[in-house]
Amino acid sequence: MAHFDTTTNAGQLLAAASGGRRRRGDRIFSNISVVAAVTILALLVGVAVFLVTEGFPAFTAASSELPDHESFLSYVAPLAFGTVLAGVLAMVIAVPLAVAVALFITHIAPPRLAMLLGFFVDLLAAIPSIIYGLWGIFVLGPAAVPAMKWLEEKLGFIPIFEGPASITGRTMLVVGMVLAVMILPIISAVAREVFSQTPRKLQEGAQALGATRWEMIRTTVLPFGRSSVVSGAMLGLGRALGETMAVAIILSVSGGVTFNLIGQANPSTIAANIALNFPESSGLAINALIATGLVLFAITLATNFLARLIIARAEVK
Amino acid sequence: MSSSKWLAVFAAACVLVLGLAACGGGDSTSSETASASESESESGGGAPSAEVSGEIAGAGSTAQQASQEAWIAEFENANGGATISYDGVGSGGGREQFISGGVAFAGSDTPLSESEGELAKAIKRCEPGELVEVPNYISPIAIVYNLPGVEELKLEPETLAEIFNQEIENWNDPKIAKENPGVELPETRIVPVNRSDESGTTENFTDYLSKVAPKVWTHEVSGDWPVKGGEAASGTSGVIEAVSSGEGAIGYADASQAGELGKALIKVGKTWAEPSAEAAAKVLDLSKEDPELEKGQKNVIAFEIDRKTEASGVYPIILVSSMIGCTKYKSADEAALVKAYFEYAISAEGQELAAEAAGSAPLSAELTKKVEAAVGAIE
Numbered sequence: 001m002a003h004f005d006t007t008t009n010a011g012q013l014l015a016a017a018s019g020g021r022r023r024r025g026d027r028i029f030s031n032i033s034v035v036a037a038v039t040i041l042a043l044l045v046g047v048a049v050f051l052v053t054e055g056f057p058a059f060t061a062a063s064s065e066l067p068d069h070e071s072f073l074s075y076v077a078p079l080a081f082g083t084v085l086a087g088v089l090a091m092v093i094a095v096p097l098a099v100a101v102a103l104f105i106t107h108i109a110p111p112r113l114a115m116l117l118g119f120f121v122d123l124l125a126a127i128p129s130i131i132y133g134l135w136g137i138f139v140l141g142p143a144a145v146p147a148m149k150w151l152e153e154k155l156g157f158i159p160i161f162e163g164p165a166s167i168t169g170r171t172m173l174v175v176g177m178v179l180a181v182m183i184l185p186i187i188s189a190v191a192r193e194v195f196s197q198t199p200r201k202l203q204e205g206a207q208a209l210g211a212t213r214w215e216m217i218r219t220t221v222l223p224f225g226r227s228s229v230v231s232g233a234m235l236g237l238g239r240a241l242g243e244t245m246a247v248a249i250i251l252s253v254s255g256g257v258t259f260n261l262i263g264q265a266n267p268s269t270i271a272a273n274i275a276l277n278f279p280e281s282s283g284l285a286i287n288a289l290i291a292t293g294l295v296l297f298a299i300t301l302a303t304n305f306l307a308r309l310i311i312a313r314a315e316v317k
Numbered sequence: 318m319s320s321s322k323w324l325a326v327f328a329a330a331c332v333l334v335l336g337l338a339a340c341g342g343g344d345s346t347s348s349e350t351a352s353a354s355e356s357e358s359e360s361g362g363g364a365p366s367a368e369v370s371g372e373i374a375g376a377g378s379t380a381q382q383a384s385q386e387a388w389i390a391e392f393e394n395a396n397g398g399a400t401i402s403y404d405g406v407g408s409g410g411g412r413e414q415f416i417s418g419g420v421a422f423a424g425s426d427t428p429l430s431e432s433e434g435e436l437a438k439a440i441k442r443c444e445p446g447e448l449v450e451v452p453n454y455i456s457p458i459a460i461v462y463n464l465p466g467v468e469e470l471k472l473e474p475e476t477l478a479e480i481f482n483q484e485i486e487n488w489n490d491p492k493i494a495k496e497n498p499g500v501e502l503p504e505t506r507i508v509p510v511n512r513s514d515e516s517g518t519t520e521n522f523t524d525y526l527s528k529v530a531p532k533v534w535t536h537e538v539s540g541d542w543p544v545k546g547g548e549a550a551s552g553t554s555g556v557i558e559a560v561s562s563g564e565g566a567i568g569y570a571d572a573s574q575a576g577e578l579g580k581a582l583i584k585v586g587k588t589w590a591e592p593s594a595e596a597a598a599k600v601l602d603l604s605k606e607d608p609e610l611e612k613g614q615k616n617v618i619a620f621e622i623d624r625k626t627e628a629s630g631v632y633p634i635i636l637v638s639s640m641i642g643c644t645k646y647k648s649a650d651e652a653a654l655v656k657a658y659f660e661y662a663i664s665a666e667g668q669e670l671a672a673e674a675a676g677s678a679p680l681s682a683e684l685t686k687k688v689e690a691a692v693g694a695i696e
Binding site: 067068137138141142164166167168169170248249251252253254255256264265268276277278279280281282283284285 | 379406407408409410412413433435506508510511513514515516517540541542544545546547548549550551555558559562563564565566
C-alpha cells in the first residue's frame with residue numbers, strides 16, 4: 001500500500017511543480033479513454049439493435065414464408081448445433097495442444113528454439129482464414145480421407161465415427177481440425193504468457209521437495225495458469241464460433257442434427273450459412289439470416305459470460 | 318521484448334489499420350458520389366448519339382460476372398467516356414439493389430416474379446418509364462461425374478432424378494447399366510454433389526428435374542438444394558473440386574467450368590444430348606413466353622423454359638440469366654448509356670465475346686430479334 005501512496009504523492013508534487021500542465025494532460029487522456037470506452041459500448045448496442053430490428057420480422061413470420069418452410073426455431077436449431085459442435089471440436093483438439101506447446105516453449109525447449117517456435121506459432125495467427133479454407137479442401141481434406149475410412153472401419157461403433165466416411169474429406173472433423181489450427185496461436189499465446197510468469201520460488205520449491213519436472217509443472221505451473229488458460233480458450237472459442245469463410249468453403253453442409261463427424265452430411269454453422277445464402281436471398285429470407293446472426297451473438301455472449309464466471313470462481317479460490 | 322516496444326508496434330499497427338480503413342471507405346464513397354453527380358449534372362449536355370458517356374452501375378448474378386466483365390472492357394474501349402461497373406453480389410442481391418434504385422441495371426438467373434412482390438416493385442421503380450427484362454446469357458449446365466475408366470455415361474432423366482434423390486446408390490445399379498450397354502460400371506457408391514450456397518444453377522437444375530421426372534422429383538423448385546444428406550460444396554468451383562477429388566461423385570455445374578471431368582449425355586426424346594452451346598441456345602426457340610412472368614409488360618421477355626422438349630439436338634438443362642433495366646432514367650444520358658450497353662451485350666459481337674469469356678451459348682437469331690425490340694424501347 002505504501003508503494004502506491006508514494007507514487008500519488010510524487011504525481012501531485014510533479015503536477016504542482018509544473019503549474020498544472022500535467023493536470024491538463026491527464027484530463028485529455030481521461031477524456032480520450034472515456035470516449036473510447038463509450039464508443040465500444042455504443043458499437044455493441046448498435047449491433048444488438050440492428051440484429052433485433054432486422055431479425056424481428058423472421059421471429060414473427062409464419063413458417064410458410066421462411067426458408068425451407070419451417071418455423072424459425074427449427075431453422076436455427078441445427079445451425080446453432082453445428083456452430084457449437086464445430087467450436088467444441090476445435091477446443092477439444094486445440095486446448096491440449098496449445099497448453100503443451102506453451103509448456104514446451106516456456107519450460108522445456110532451449111531458449112533459442114523456444115523463441116523461434118514462439119515466433120512460428122504467432123505466425124499461424126497471421127494466415128487469413130480463406131487460406132485455411134483452401135488448404136482444408138485441397139490438402140487436409142483429401143489427406144484425411146483414408147484416415148476417416150480407417151476410423152469408420154475400426155471405430156465405427158462409436159456414433160461420432162459412424163460413417164459412411166466422406167470420399168472428399170469435407171467433413172466436420174476436418175473443419176474442427178482447421179479451426180483448431182486457427183485458434184491454436186490465440187490460446188497458446190495467452191498460456192505462454194502466464195506460464196512464464198509462474199513465480200520461480202514456487203517452481204524451485206517444488207523441485208527442492210524432489211518433484212520431477214512434470215510434477216513441478218503439474219503442481220505449480222498449471223494451477224497458476226489455469227484461469228488464464230480458460231480465458232485464452234474462451235477467446236479461441238469465440239473465434240471458432242464466428243469463423244465463416246473457412247467453414248463455408250470446406251464443410252459439406254446438407255444434414256440436420258448429427259454427431260457423425262466423418263460423413264458427407266454435416267450441419268452448417270450460423271456464420272457459414274449466412275455467408276453461403278446471403279448473396280441470393282431477398283426479402284424475409286434476409287431477415288431470417290440476420291435473426292440467426294442474433295442467435296450467434298447470444299451464443300458468443302453466453303460463452304464469454306460463462307468464461308468470466310469460471311475465471312471469477314477460480315480467483316476467489 | 319520490452320513492453321514499450323510492444324506498445325509502439327501496437328500503435329503502428331493501429332495507425333496502419335485505421336489508415337487502410339479510411340482509404341477503403343473513401344474510395345467507395347467517392348465513386349458513388351461521382352456517379353450520382355455525373356448522371357444528374359450531365360442531363361443538359363447533349364452527347365453525340367454514336368458514342369455514349371457517363372457512369373452506370375449494375376449488380377447481380379455471379380453466373381454472368383465473367384461475361385459482364387468482358388462486355389464492360391470492350392464497351393469502355395469503344396466508348397472512351399463511359400464507365401460501367403458490375404458487382405457480382407448474386408441474383409437476389411442484384412434484384413434488390415435494382416428495385417431500391419441503388420443500381421441502374423441488374424443481372425438475374427431467375428426472372429422477376431410475383432413472389433414477394435418483386436415484379437410489381439420493379440415495375441414501380443421504373444415509373445414513369447417501363448420495365449425492361451431480357452434474356453442475355455444462356456449457359457448449359459453439365460452433369461459432371463468422376464468414374465475412372467468410364468468415358469461415356471448415358472442417363473435418362475428419371476435415372477438422373479433418382480441418382481440425385483439418393484434412390485440409386487451404386488454405380489452398377491441395373492437402371493444405369495441398362496442405358497449403358499458395354500460400359501463396365503464399377504461397384505462404387507454414388508455420391509451426388511450439390512451446391513451448398515443458394516444459386517440459380519440449382520434452381521434451374523431442380524426445375525428441370527421436377528418437369529422431366531415429376532414422379533421421382535417431388536421437391537419444390539428452389540435455389541436451395543432440397544435433398545438432405547448429399548455432399549455439398551460452395552460455388553461452381555467448389556462442386557467441380559469436390560467431384561474431381563471424390564471417386565464415384567456426380568454433380569451439376571456450368572458446362573464451361575467442367576474441365577477434364579466427364580459430362581453425362583442426357584436422353585432427350587429418342588436421342589442423347591450433350592451440353593453444347595448450340596444445343597442449349599435452341600431450347601429458348603422452342604419455349605413459350607410466360608404471361609405470368611411478363612405481366613403484360615411489353616418489354617419483358619421471360620420464358621417458361623421447355624424442359625420437356627423431345628426435339629433432337631437440344632439440351633434442356635440450361636441456365637437462362639436476364640438483364641433488368643428501365644426504359645426511362647433520371648437523365649437522358651443515363652438512359653442512352655444503359656441502352657447502348659444492353660444493345661452491345663445482346664449483339665452478335667457481344668454474345669460471341671461472352672461465349673469466349675464464359676463458355677455461354679449465343680442467343681439464337683430469332684430470339685435476338687425479340688430482345689432487340691425490347692431493348693430498343695429504352696429512351
